[in-house]
Amino acid sequence: MRRPGRVRDQEVQEGIRRLCRGTPQARHGSLMADELVNLTIDGVAVSVPKGTLVIEAAKQAGVLVPHYCYHPGLPVAGLCRMCLVDIEKAPKLQIACATQVAEGMVVRTQSPQAKSGRMGVLELLLINHPLDCPICDQAGECELQDFTFQEGRPATRYSPDYAKRFNPVEDFGPDVLYVPNRCILCTRCVRFMEDVAKEPVLNVSERGDRAYIGIHSEGRLDHPWAGNVVDLCPVGSLLSKDFLHKARAWELDKAASICTGCSQGCNVTLDTRENVVVRVRPRSNLEVNRYFICDHGRMNYRWMNRGDRIEAPLVRRGRGGELHATDWDEAFDLVTSRLRGAGGKAVALVSPKASTEALYFVRELFRGL
Structure with missing residues (x-):
């Protein structure tokens, strides 16, 4: 079998735009x-x-x-x-x-x-599911855990002597690990790679209680959108190597934000622990990125944790021209006075990571001169 064609990195942004223009009629009707x-x-x-x-x-x-x-x-x-x-x-x-x-x-x-x-469905799902919630990275945000507390039996009817299914952990790609013992075969990952990413490298292999998520013999889960399968997994079966063992779900503070990786402006959620960003996840917005983000935006967060980031406006004072922190009013007044006194054309160097609103105000500042 020939491996499906790859999606080049430069096509990711246009792919997301096509994704947003798609209609959900197949799922929800007209x-x-x-x-x-x-x-x-x-x-x-x-x-x-x-x-x-x-x-x-x-x-x-x-x-x-x-x-x-x-x-x-x-x-x-x-x-x-x-x-x-x-x-x-x-x-x-x-x-x-x-x-x-x-x-x-x-x-x-x-x-x-x-x-x-x-309750019967949950009981069958839990037959082979390991009791490893205390060490599972999904604990605290696991849908199987939540619905078992909400809908499941207070105790199992199966003997502790029953041998649970066991399969070793598999390395699916640069950032994705597959733990088959926890898998409930919801096939979200398979459908995402087939219908959204258009690279069907995942499948359901074997049958019955031997079934597991398999990967193409010549394939790797290295598609530019592959990280979304970790978000889609309702249990701790698909794990991100980048986030593995960094934090527990209940230790995280969450903040809504916008990805600055490109001009698409995908909506994201920043998960922080002790004011350090440890994970970036997609935030649904049907008009921009729907439910997904690309792996570039997902992994491009470490610059936020740099200790030398500028957190306040800096102006030069004194003979030595040393930089000192000030408030925005003073900074804007100083910039305006300097620009008005400058002869010829003025050029502004603005970070591409700035928000659309910030870029707009820079333009308006120069327009008013």
Whole structure:
């Protein structure tokens, strides 16, 4: 087999733009504002566009339906069965991620039948899952952990003598490790590489309880967007080597920001520990980057932690011309007076990492001279 064509680094930005221009109709149907469907979810009446999935409509009612394989930025797979809900007049439980809303539909996510169904799914997922939460990097932000506390049994029914499946850790690429023992086969990573990155190097190998995520025999997970599979993984199966063992989830402070790696302006979340940036993750914005970022933006954060970064305006004072920190008002007054007194043309050198707003004000400053 020939390995799929590579995406060059210079094509990443245009690829993200194409990603943003794409429409989610394949997943949510035609979102026409004049075609609203009225339904009831857990006693709350909601009106959503025709073609909306039940799992998305539930969010409008303030209900988060447990799920693993579903992601709004990926094609629907409907294979984890964790989003089982009780729909009135339906012959059996339905999966919320692949069921479209209908007029007058009544959905119950907390009925005894729905809760029992989800509890059974969780029990099967946990049969071979290792009890390594205390040492797992995903602990504290693990969806399997969260939903087990919310929906699972208080204790296992399986004997401790039962031998769990074991597979060694695999190195998938420059920044991605695969821990098959924790994998619940949601296939988010497979669908991302196939449908978004357009480089299908991942697959589901083997069958039944022997199944695992395999990688192309001649491939590596080194695509410019490959790091997104770590964000997509709902458990601690796909890990970032860069973030491995740096911090626990509950030690992190989170701040919304904008990636400065290029002019696209992808929305990101900066995770910091003791005022040191340790991780950059995508922040959803359907108009800019949807749910993903490229690996260049993900890894380009170490400059933020430099100890010699300028944190305040500096002006030269005294005969020695030493730099001293000052406030912005004094700095702007000084710059304006110097520029107005300068003859000929003036040129400003501005960092490309500055925000769009900062660049705009620099332009306005020069325009007003």
